[in-house]
Amino acid sequence: MLRAVLHIIAHFAVPGLVARLAFRPQWKYAWLLMSATILVDLDHLLADPIYDPNRCSIGTHPLHTEPAMAIYGVLLLVPQLRIIAAGLLIHMALDASDCYLQALY
Template identity: 35%
Template sequence: MLRLSIHYGIHFFLPLGIALFFYKPKFLKVYFIFLLGFLIDLDHLVATPVFSPDRCSINYHFLHSYLAISIYILAIFWEKTRLIGIGLVCHIIADTTDCMLLNSGF
């Protein structure tokens, strides 16, 4: 239960903190864009089973691959894609943390 709380806490509160700190005048719009990073979880729909609580998403699903992650990081450096890039990287940070907790037996 704690692993789940940490995982989803990062998913929701890391983007919120970034939106409030760096984009305060328009933080709600920015926060919504960051949350669009959840769309990369659509790649779970092609996995069998679709959801497995003991599976690490990183480099298992194609939108969680190392190549995709490097593209998300690069997106941060281009102004037109910066917000979605930050949202995607926040998503990857949450999933990476979940993998680390899973591998530590948490």
């Protein structure tokens, strides 16, 4: 339970930190936009069960696959989509770290 709560908090705190460091003049806008990328988790609705605390989302859900992550990486090259792409990649990194922690415990 604690891992799940910390995971959700990280999905807002880490983008906030990145926004403050990398997008300083527009950090509030960048933080909101990167935080909104949590909507990528809507692909969890395609899973059965929808929520499983012991399931690694990386590779399981369509928007959490390697091809999707490659697209997010390419989107970093598009200036108008850079903040969203950064948010999506941060999201994937946080989910991957959660998978790692899940394997340890």
